[in-house]
Amino acid sequence: MRSALRHHITSIIVCTALALGFAALYVVNLPYTYTSSAVVLLAPAPGNPLTAEAASGSGTQTTVAMSTEAELVRTSAVRDIVADTLGRLAPDGRERLEVTIPTNTQMLEISFTSRTAKQAQEAAQAFAEGYLAFREERATSTQNSQLEALQTQIDAAEANLRRATSEAASAGTGSFASQxxxxxxxxxxxxSTSRSAAEALNTAPGSIIAPAVEPAGANELPEWVYFVAAAALGMLAGIAFALLREWRRDLVRDTNAAAEMDVAVFSTVPSPGSTLVKDTADDGTEHEAYRRLRAAVVANGPAPHILAVAGVEDESSWGIASNLAVVLAEAEFSVALIAADMSSAPSQDPLGIGRHRGLADSAGEVAAAREFLVETRGVNVLTAGLDTAGARDLTASPAFRAIVNSLHEDFDFVVIAAASAGSAEGDAALLASDSVLLILTSDRTKRARLNAALERFDRLGIDVLGAVKVTTAKAPATHSERSQRPTRTSRNEEMNPKYARARR
Known part of the structure; x- marks a missing residue:
């Protein structure tokens, strides 16, 4: 994760910015809506299902009656009344009318959704009032129809009564007319009783117990919520994309990656600078890291030994080889250091030697090479020389091997700072050594390159002693690194006295 954030922070920023841009575009084009509601309490009125003569008193009948009343709100008659009130048709294509029935009540909640809060409030109130007006008109019409029918029957009964009274007066009391x-x-x-009852009926349709009010906010989420959500999603997408890109880089990031390829990582050291590690054991983690590297090298490549140091990528091996040679000398080993990277002379000079005649100026002669040795910090150094451009093929010649073998006779360790593995100069220098110490740079060395190097070493017969991992910053050693020990540690400590000096 840290590597992905460090190398692909731009991808994360771009993904987050794109997400915020899409959020801004969505917010700008978002059709905000507002909803207002009015609650109507219904009263039994002539001609509706809630009247005493229509309702049976059961819950099912009441539910059916309320559902019928709710549907009346959506009828064209009520919409015509609302249109006259508002001066426009409602609802239009982008508006919505909803009618709900609160549980176990004779109330209707009329909700209207519109593009503005004012329109929503006006329409909800208009529908509540229009529905009650329609209900009252229908109840009054029903009452008038009942009264007219009763009046017609009364007029007919009065006419028949007058006729029967006249006939009974002429026929006598015992006649049919008298009956x-x-x-x-x-x-x-x-x-007459029925007419009085009909006239006494209340035609009030009900009342608005909760008038519609102008909504305080839109139905949609606040704008800042969209931006926060977009930023979070964009950042997560950016991190996922960064992790994918980092995974596709297929880099060696920990010691387990190298161990899977049968390469033992002896120690983790910081990237070498222009100065050497101090020669005291209490100067911090850098010196301790190189002391662990020294112990592993001595245990797995006992003296006398020719050790080549080379990077898998294009890393310079000069700083690592110089520090390793110095800590080997601290343990009282005799050490010769050869700068065999002819393609590019070391840009840094941690040993403080400066420009000096060396390997490129020896013309392949052993005696001349020995004359160019410079001793510093207990290490005999054979620099790359002054004319490296003309001696690029020297490491592939028998003369170079003769120089190395000559130094091998007089020194416990001959450390060769070679060019990168895979290059012509690098492989030639490695063939002149007993084994090679690979440099693996954290978050830079690719597994494919490491695997290819190991396969090439196997074909060339080059023995890989182990690897050293280089980080870009100084960091305390991990517990796993402290607990790492070479495979032949105990045996070499018993049989090689110099191993005991290396651990001091």
């Missing part, structure tokens, strides 16, 4: 008088008298009384 009709009594019948029509009772009928007229019943009709």
């Amino acid at each position: 009709e008088v009594q019948l029509y008298t009772d009928r007229l009384a019943q009709l």
Whole structure:
């Protein structure tokens, strides 16, 4: 994760910026809507399902009656009343009318959604008032129809009563006409009672118990929520993309990666600068890291030994080889250091030798090479020389091997700072050594390059002693690094006295 953030922070920033841009575009084009509601309490009115004569008192009947009333709000008659009130058709294509029935009540909640808060409030109130007006008009119409029908029946009963009274007066009390008088008298009384009851009926449709108010905010989420969500999603997408890119780089990032390829990582050291590590054991983690590297080298490549130091990529091996040679000398080993990288002379001079005649100026003669040795910090150094351009093929010649073998006779360790593995100069220098110490740069060395180098070494017969991991910053050694020990540690400590000096 740290490597992905360090190398691909631009990808994360770009993904986050794109997400914020899309969020801004969405917010600009977002059709905001507002919803206002009015609550109506219904009253039983003539001609509707809630009247005493229509309702049976059961819950199912009441539910059906309320559902019928809710559908009446959406009828064209109510919409015509609302259109006259608002001066426009409602709802239009982008507006919405909803009618809900609160549980176990005779109330209707009329909600209207529109593009502005004012329109939503006006339309919700208009629908509530229009519905009640339609309900009252229908109840009044039903009452008038009942009264007209009763009045017609009363007029007919009065006419029949007058006729029967006239016939009974001429025929006598025991006649059929006298019986009709009594019948029509009772009928007229019943009709009069029904008319009085119909006139007494309340035609009030109900009342608005919660008028519509202008909504305080839109139905959609606040704008800042979209931007925060977009930033979070963009950042997550950027991190995922960065991790994918980092994974595709297929880099060696820890010691396990090299161990999977049968390369033991002896130590993790910081990137070497222009100065050497101090020669005291209490100067910090850098010196301790090189002491661990020294112990592993001595254990796995006991003296006398020719050790080539080379990078898998194009890393310069001069700084690592110089520090290793110095700590070997601290343990009282005799050490010769050869700068065999002819393609590019070391740009840094941690040993402080400066420009000096060396390998390129020896013309392949052993005696001349020995004369150019410079001793510093207990290490005999054979520099690359002054004319490196003309001696690029020297490492591939028998003369170079003769120089190395000659120094091998007089020194415990001959450390060769070689060019990168895979280059012509690098492989030639490695063939002149007993084994090679590979430099793996954290978050830079590719697994494919390391694997290719190992396969090439196997074909060339080059023995890989181990590897040293180089980080870009100084960091305390991990517990796993402290616990790493070479495979032949105990045996060499018993049989090689110099190993004990290396651990001091």
